[in-house]
Amino acid sequence: MNFYPGPGALPLPVLKRIHTELFNFDGTGMSVMEISHRNPKIQFIIDDSVERIKRLMTLNDEFDVIFLQGGGSLQFLMVPMNFSEDGDYIDYIDTGYWAEKAIRAAKGLDRDLEIIASSADSYHTKVPNLAKVQLREKTRYLHLCSNNTVVGTQFHDFPKFSVPVVVDMSSDFMSKSMDTTNLSCIYAHAQKNIGLSGVTVVLIRKEMLTQVSENLPEFLDYRTHIARRSNYHTPPCFSIYVMWHILRWIEEDMGGLNQLGEINQKKADLLYNFIDSCALFDCPVEKQSRSQMNVVFTLPSKDLEQQFIQAAAESGIVGVAGHRTKGGCRVSLYNGVTIEAVSSLTMFMEDFAQNN
Amino acid sequence: MNFYPGPGALPLPVLKRIHTELFNFDGTGMSVMEISHRNPKIQFIIDDSVERIKRLMTLNDEFDVIFLQGGGSLQFLMVPMNFSEDGDYIDYIDTGYWAEKAIRAAKGLDRDLEIIASSADSYHTKVPNLAKVQLREKTRYLHLCSNNTVVGTQFHDFPKFSVPVVVDMSSDFMSKSMDTTNLSCIYAHAQKNIGLSGVTVVLIRKEMLTQVSENLPEFLDYRTHIARRSNYHTPPCFSIYVMWHILRWIEEDMGGLNQLGEINQKKADLLYNFIDSCALFDCPVEKQSRSQMNVVFTLPSKDLEQQFIQAAAESGIVGVAGHRTKGGCRVSLYNGVTIEAVSSLTMFMEDFAQNN
Numbered sequence: 001m002n003f004y005p006g007p008g009a010l011p012l013p014v015l016k017r018i019h020t021e022l023f024n025f026d027g028t029g030m031s032v033m034e035i036s037h038r039n040p041k042i043q044f045i046i047d048d049s050v051e052r053i054k055r056l057m058t059l060n061d062e063f064d065v066i067f068l069q070g071g072g073s074l075q076f077l078m079v080p081m082n083f084s085e086d087g088d089y090i091d092y093i094d095t096g097y098w099a100e101k102a103i104r105a106a107k108g109l110d111r112d113l114e115i116i117a118s119s120a121d122s123y124h125t126k127v128p129n130l131a132k133v134q135l136r137e138k139t140r141y142l143h144l145c146s147n148n149t150v151v152g153t154q155f156h157d158f159p160k161f162s163v164p165v166v167v168d169m170s171s172d173f174m175s176k177s178m179d180t181t182n183l184s185c186i187y188a189h190a191q192k193n194i195g196l197s198g199v200t201v202v203l204i205r206k207e208m209l210t211q212v213s214e215n216l217p218e219f220l221d222y223r224t225h226i227a228r229r230s231n232y233h234t235p236p237c238f239s240i241y242v243m244w245h246i247l248r249w250i251e252e253d254m255g256g257l258n259q260l261g262e263i264n265q266k267k268a269d270l271l272y273n274f275i276d277s278c279a280l281f282d283c284p285v286e287k288q289s290r291s292q293m294n295v296v297f298t299l300p301s302k303d304l305e306q307q308f309i310q311a312a313a314e315s316g317i318v319g320v321a322g323h324r325t326k327g328g329c330r331v332s333l334y335n336g337v338t339i340e341a342v343s344s345l346t347m348f349m350e351d352f353a354q355n356n
Numbered sequence: 357m358n359f360y361p362g363p364g365a366l367p368l369p370v371l372k373r374i375h376t377e378l379f380n381f382d383g384t385g386m387s388v389m390e391i392s393h394r395n396p397k398i399q400f401i402i403d404d405s406v407e408r409i410k411r412l413m414t415l416n417d418e419f420d421v422i423f424l425q426g427g428g429s430l431q432f433l434m435v436p437m438n439f440s441e442d443g444d445y446i447d448y449i450d451t452g453y454w455a456e457k458a459i460r461a462a463k464g465l466d467r468d469l470e471i472i473a474s475s476a477d478s479y480h481t482k483v484p485n486l487a488k489v490q491l492r493e494k495t496r497y498l499h500l501c502s503n504n505t506v507v508g509t510q511f512h513d514f515p516k517f518s519v520p521v522v523v524d525m526s527s528d529f530m531s532k533s534m535d536t537t538n539l540s541c542i543y544a545h546a547q548k549n550i551g552l553s554g555v556t557v558v559l560i561r562k563e564m565l566t567q568v569s570e571n572l573p574e575f576l577d578y579r580t581h582i583a584r585r586s587n588y589h590t591p592p593c594f595s596i597y598v599m600w601h602i603l604r605w606i607e608e609d610m611g612g613l614n615q616l617g618e619i620n621q622k623k624a625d626l627l628y629n630f631i632d633s634c635a636l637f638d639c640p641v642e643k644q645s646r647s648q649m650n651v652v653f654t655l656p657s658k659d660l661e662q663q664f665i666q667a668a669a670e671s672g673i674v675g676v677a678g679h680r681t682k683g684g685c686r687v688s689l690y691n692g693v694t695i696e697a698v699s700s701l702t703m704f705m706e707d708f709a710q711n712n
Binding site for chain 1: 425427428429574590680
């Protein structure tokens with residue numbers, strides 16, 4: 001049972017399909033790994049993935065969808081590079097580790113960055129109330145991280161702001177249906193909920209592209225990749241191919257994001273309810289801010305936490321250690337994790353609690 | 357038979373190994389796709405790949421080896437960003453399509469770039485004589501592209517220059533043993549000779565790193581990735597894993613780069629000798645500049661070229677069309693292409709010549 005924080009568990013039916021067609025993709029007699037990125041079959045995988053994302057998220061044609069390399073880390077630079085100029089105001093919300101990484105990267109550019117809300121005061125155990133966030137008047141955009149994998153918090157709704165809202169959705173993208181009306185740009189690497197590392201999905205409202213700086217290197221300009229349908233240079237074809245299979249699984253096997261979101265909610269409820277009912281485990285995160293994806297908890301001592309992680313490994317349960325910068329425990333419940341796996345985990349935790 | 361210019365054919369034993377262990381990597385009970393990038397098994401794949409590259413290329417510890425995302429295209433920016441400052445002289449050699457892309461990207465930065473040698477006069481049918489290249493006195497580095505996939509030329513030796521030499525080796529990296537004494541930085545994406553798109557190998561002489569600008573974004577600074585052993589952010593694990601298998605295949609199955617280079621030479625000789633002996637096909641590239649990797653040739657008319665490409669496809673031979681910007685025909689002979697495949701191709705070409 002795999003509860004890694006990503007890369008992590010993939011849906012078994014997807015793995016089986018990849019395995020079955022590994023030597024012969026779609027009647028070509030070749031592995032999908034061996035097909036040129038200029039072959040129409042690869043462009044079809046790219047285009048069909050775009051269409052599936054739009055359909056699953058009920059996006060209208062106001063959004064462009066592209067697939068890039070470089071993970072969230074490159075987006076930490078591309079977002080300010082594309083959506084602001086030297087000296088511009090840009091507002092960020094600090095909700096811990098990854099939000100801070102985005103802030104540090106953008107601060108390295110010549111922008112006037114301000115952290116206009118932060119959960120640091122509460123040790124990041126709850127997300128700021130977006131309804132109370134005050135933006136600076138001339139700010140070009142607001143940036144936030146929707147799900148905070150290290151601290152186990154999540155924004156569940158996005159109100160309307162007077163400026164474009166850019167969301168790092170790396171760890172909850174495609175985990176549930178989501179209202180994108182008030183969002184202007186969403187980016188997410190694939191290795192949490194939709195596949196392998198190596199590909200990053202970026203959704204951009206077309207109106208954002210009218211003000212991109214003309215001096216941006218072509219490679220770092222979103223418009224380059226939009227114009228070339230994510231095939232400006234050789235795309236990470238295999239990672240896109242695995243994502244495509246997962247998108248098909250979400251749409252055809254699971255029935256869409258509503259159904260998938262319900263399952264993910266059940267998984268999270270099962271684990272949080274057990275933790276809240278058991279004296280040995282403590283989840284420090286405020287209930288309204290709890291992440292559906294990453295459940296962080298502690299035990300009464302570091303020793304006991306180490307024993308727990310060790311005993312879990314011996315029972316075939318991997319990936320329950322907290323982030324290396326934070327300690328404690330963390331269980332990740334991405335799309336590839338089954339409700340049966342969560343159920344087995346709670347039983348294991350119950351046994352452990354009785355014996356300790 | 358797959359002669360794609362990359363992504364292209366993979367060695368069959370490698371595909372078989374990937375297929376065999378797809379559900380259970382190294383006794384973990386998990387697919388390699390599902391393992392966290394912080395797991396020691398993934399770091400082992402990264403570190404062992406570094407060691408194998410160093411051993412195969414007989415590099416000493418003067419080189420650092422890292423694995424990045426973004427392909428050659430991102431290196432077109434990272435090279436000038438890391439190895440020069442605003443206003444610095446940087447010298448480039450123009451040998452066609454990809455060299456020009458590197459030049460265009462670097463020109464977008466505030467450097468003083470000069471094309472100090474070019475093969476444009478000969479329509480890129482031969483590479484400039486490096487022994488005659490005159491660098492500008494204060495130039496920070498010389499950049500060149502060792503193998504030119506679109507025009508089918510290749511530099512076969514690298515003399516010593518008074519400044520560091522940076523080589524885009526994307527399409528002949530790991531195809532033969534090579535003297536790196538006179539080179540300071542080598543970069544190559546993997547999808548030609550060592551695997552899948554999505555990962556780019558960069559070799560950097562340590563002395564190059566002492567002068568990197570302090571104002572570079574962390575993500576774009578080579579030192580970031582060196583310090584974190586290519587695990588600064590989530591690496592493209594699966595692409596690295598496939599590369600690792602190909603490196604093992606080169607070392608353990610093929611016996612190293614000398615042996616592999618001999619086979620690649622035989623493949624190229626077979627095809628060039630046939631083309632030179634057959635009146636229907638013409639290779640426009642000067643003999644000393646011919647690429648061992650990409651064999652370009654023409655037929656007497658565009659119509660006949662189309663017929664040839666079509667007939668090849670009907671015989672199960674794919675990837676023989678020339679680059680979309682250039683036309684004609686092109687056959688790529690990367691590591692994954694067997695000598696048997698080349699032999700079958702020349703037989704097909706001979707038949708085609710007899711019937712046309």
